[in-house]
Amino acid sequence: MDNKEISKAVINRLPRYYRYLGLLMDQGIERISSGELSRQMNVTASQIRQDLNHFGGFGQQGYGYNVRYLYTEIGKILGLDQTHNMIIIGAGRLGQALANYVRFEKRGFLVTALFDRDPEAHGSRTERGTVIHPLSELGSYLDENRVDIAALTIPTEAALEVTPILTGHGVRGIWNFAHTDLEVPDGVAVQSVHLSESLMQLSYKINHQ
Amino acid sequence: MDNKEISKAVINRLPRYYRYLGLLMDQGIERISSGELSRQMNVTASQIRQDLNHFGGFGQQGYGYNVRYLYTEIGKILGLDQTHNMIIIGAGRLGQALANYVRFEKRGFLVTALFDRDPEAHGSRTERGTVIHPLSELGSYLDENRVDIAALTIPTEAALEVTPILTGHGVRGIWNFAHTDLEVPDGVAVQSVHLSESLMQLSYKINHQ
Numbered sequence: 001m002d003n004k005e006i007s008k009a010v011i012n013r014l015p016r017y018y019r020y021l022g023l024l025m026d027q028g029i030e031r032i033s034s035g036e037l038s039r040q041m042n043v044t045a046s047q048i049r050q051d052l053n054h055f056g057g058f059g060q061q062g063y064g065y066n067v068r069y070l071y072t073e074i075g076k077i078l079g080l081d082q083t084h085n086m087i088i089i090g091a092g093r094l095g096q097a098l099a100n101y102v103r104f105e106k107r108g109f110l111v112t113a114l115f116d117r118d119p120e121a122h123g124s125r126t127e128r129g130t131v132i133h134p135l136s137e138l139g140s141y142l143d144e145n146r147v148d149i150a151a152l153t154i155p156t157e158a159a160l161e162v163t164p165i166l167t168g169h170g171v172r173g174i175w176n177f178a179h180t181d182l183e184v185p186d187g188v189a190v191q192s193v194h195l196s197e198s199l200m201q202l203s204y205k206i207n208h209q
Numbered sequence: 210m211d212n213k214e215i216s217k218a219v220i221n222r223l224p225r226y227y228r229y230l231g232l233l234m235d236q237g238i239e240r241i242s243s244g245e246l247s248r249q250m251n252v253t254a255s256q257i258r259q260d261l262n263h264f265g266g267f268g269q270q271g272y273g274y275n276v277r278y279l280y281t282e283i284g285k286i287l288g289l290d291q292t293h294n295m296i297i298i299g300a301g302r303l304g305q306a307l308a309n310y311v312r313f314e315k316r317g318f319l320v321t322a323l324f325d326r327d328p329e330a331h332g333s334r335t336e337r338g339t340v341i342h343p344l345s346e347l348g349s350y351l352d353e354n355r356v357d358i359a360a361l362t363i364p365t366e367a368a369l370e371v372t373p374i375l376t377g378h379g380v381r382g383i384w385n386f387a388h389t390d391l392e393v394p395d396g397v398a399v400q401s402v403h404l405s406e407s408l409m410q411l412s413y414k415i416n417h418q
Contacts, residue, residue, distance in 0.1 A: 011413055015406035019388070042390070078409045079416035093309065097302035103388065103405050109412075149411065173415040175408060179228070179312065181251070189414035193407050196312050197224035198400055199384060200287045202358065203318075204220055205398035206382040207288035 006054050006077075013051060014074050016041070021071040033064035083108040084173075085146050089162055090153035091116035091132045094177060098151055099126045109149070113141060117158070138162070142169035149173040156180040215263050215286075222260060223283050225250070230280040242273035292317040293382075294355050298371055299362035300325035300341045303386060307360055308335045318358070322350060326367070347371070351378035358382040365389040 020041055024032060034052075038045035052065065055073050075081055086104070088095045091114040098104070099111045114132045116122070121132045133141060141147075142165075150166045152159045152174060159178035166174060167188050176182055176192040184190055229250050233241060243261075247254035261274065264282050284290055295313070297304045300323040307313070308320045323341045325331070330341045342350060350356075351374075359375045361368045361383060368387035375383060376397050385391055385401040393399055 012410060014413070015403070015409040018409065019403075019406070077413065079412040080409065082416070084412060084415070093302045093306035097306060098404070100302065101404070104408060107405065107409070109408055148415065149408075173411050175411050187418060189411060189418060191407055191411035191414065193402065193404070194224070194228075195307070195310070195402070196316065197228070198402050199313060199318055199358075200224040200227065200289065200316070201221060202382050202384050202398060202400035203288040203293060204223070204286065205400065206293075206357065207291070209396060209398060 010051050010054060011077075014078055017051070018071065018074045018078065018080075021067055021074065024067045025071060029067055031064045031066055037065065080107050083110055084148040085110055085112045086149040086151060086175075087112060087141075087147050088114045088151045088153060089116075089135070089138070089166075090114075090151075090158070091118070091121050091126075092153060095151070095153035096126055098153065099130055100128050112145065112147070115141075135162075138165055139169055142166070142171065147171050149175055151175040151177065153177045219260050219263060220286075223287060226260070227280065227283045227287065227289075230276055230283065233276045234280060238276055240273045240275055246274070289316050292319055293357040294319055294321045295358040295360060295384075296321060296350075296356050297323045297360045297362060298325075298344070298347070298375075299323075299360075299367070300327075300330050300335075301362060304360070304362035305335055307362065308339055309337050321354065321356070324350075344371075347374055348378055351375070351380065356380050358384055360384040360386065362386045 020037065034045040034048045038048050041048070052070065055070065055077070086109050088099055088111060095114060099114055104111070111130050114126065114130055115135045115138050116132050117135045119134070122134045124132050126132070148171070150171050150173070152162065154162065156178050159176065159180060159182065163174065163182050163184065167184050172188055174182060174184065174188065174190045176190055177195070179194065179196060181192070182190050229246065243254040243257045247257050250257070261279065264279065264286070295318050297308055297320060304323060304325075308323055313320070320339050323335065323339060324344045324347050325341050326344045328343070331343045333341050335341070357380070359380050359382070361371065363371065365387050368385065368389060368391065372383065372391050372393065376393050381397055383391060383393065383397065383399045385399055386404070388403065388405060390401070391399050
């Protein structure tokens with residue numbers, strides 16, 4: 001299988017397949033037809049067949065999909081067979097909410113440290129015991145520790161200041177909650193969660209249906 | 210202008226246009242060419258012309274776009290010329306983070322109440338003074354107060370339980386942070402923020418670039 005042939009749209013749908021396949025495994029279901037998966041996921045069976053054909057066409061007529069195999073393969077595509085060390089910049093409510101989200105750790109995303117500007121927070125720990133460091137120590141921390149992902153739960157200006165420090169010290173993934181786009185060098189990935197924009201999309205839907 | 214002609218893809222891009230046009234207004238910029246907007250937003254000028262043509266084609270050769278007019282029109286399409294009352298179900302860290310997000314209020318989304326199962330939280334207030342109510346009072350609250358949007362910052366099972374109460378009492382928009390899809394009647398809009406899935410998409414990007 002050649003990953004490069006998989007379109008961005010399919011990739012964006014993979015986490016949802018992964019979630020549903022995980023639910024099926026939790027229920028002890030070993031195989032499922034595209035028709036049944038289609039009903040549960042509320043997408044067309046032909047969409048499912050098209051999407052999952054990228055992963056080797058192991059849906060067989062009269063058998064359906066092998067749930068565990070598909071779950072494992074999609075997990076590998078998404079990089080979930082590896083662990084990722086994640087730091088969180090901004091130990092406010094959102095940062096602490098992310099730091100305590102058990103589900104991330106189950107998927108191999110380990111929150112190893114938080115950073116904050118507020119001197120009162122320094123040296124304290126999150127509910128799960130992760131230490132909050134001064135933001136001024138970010139560079140030296142990155143030199144001494146492997147960090148794959150930095151989540152930015154800080155305002156726009158702070159995010160723009162911190163990003164070059166992160167990328168300059170080898171962080172390859174930025175999970176951006178700030179209300180701005182970020183410019184990063186080639187080889188660095190950014191995934192943004194723009195909450196205001198999500199709320200505006202909801203507002204549009206409410207006002208046009 | 211007929212809103213129904215605007216594709217979902219364009220709608221999904223509107224909040225980002227709105228954000229950039231707001232930044233331009235803050236800088237006192239009254240008009241902008243599609244080329245300059247293209248450079249700032251890092252999308253092609255032809256995409257911008259195509260998208261913004263839906264809103265009356267007021268980009269004029271040699272003049273460019275009138276920033277304030279476009280900002281206002283897009284705001285209307287998104288329903289931001291109206292206020293929306295929003296409640297938050299789940300007064301944990303994420304719920305409280307949303308409740309204290311000043312930007313939402315600027316856009317007309319007013320957080321009027323939070324609800325939580327935890328008796329210790331009842332009657333207490335968020336930093337901004339919004340009261341946290343017992344979840345058992347949700348139905349009667351909805352009968353007595355106009356609520357347009359409910360944000361669900363609770364686990365899957367609780368979200369599935371609460372959703373029919375919300376829709377049964379006339380809530381037309383659900384902003385879903387639970388790790389599940391929600392089934393709702395016609396006329397109710399759901400916008401989901403699946404944080405785990407966003408993180409998986411980042412993981413994919415890191416591992417494939």
